[in-house]
Amino acid sequence: MTDPHDGRPAVLFLCVHNAGRSQMALGFFEHLAGGRAVAWSGGSEPGIEVNPAAVAAMAERGIDISGEHPKPWTEEVVQAADVVVTMGCGDACPVFPGKRYEDWVLDDPAGLPVDQVRPVRDEIERRVRRLLGELGVPATV
DSSP states (O other): OOOTTSSSOEEEEEESSSSSHHHHHHHHHHHHHTTSSEEEEEESSOOSSOOHHHHHHHHTTTOOOTTOOOOBOOHHHHHHOSEEEEESOGGGSOOOTTOEEEEOOOOOOTTOOHHHHHHHHHHHHHHHHHHHHHTTOOOOO
């Protein structure tokens, strides 16, 4: 894990399976932040693999998330984050006092074909760009 005290903003993206929404958000964040901010993703019940339709939808944008894998969130990562973005994990997502939380209500792309994942991907990109702006991190693209 990157040192959370190196001055860069840190964001944690959480969803249930860490296989679609949070992985796409992480992909956009890392791509657009260009190293000027740090992000992680995790799930309350991590899946087995990243959703192939999410991988394909992100590849259309030139972002490769095929090497990612679903993982659980840890208290250490939650504590290190400046912002915790939840996406449909409800009560299973951690809540710690003093953290900035955002709940992004987005359709779950699980089991959807790529053409139905694209609108979710596009909305995630809009929200990641907005979040970067709020954090004072100009998007690279």
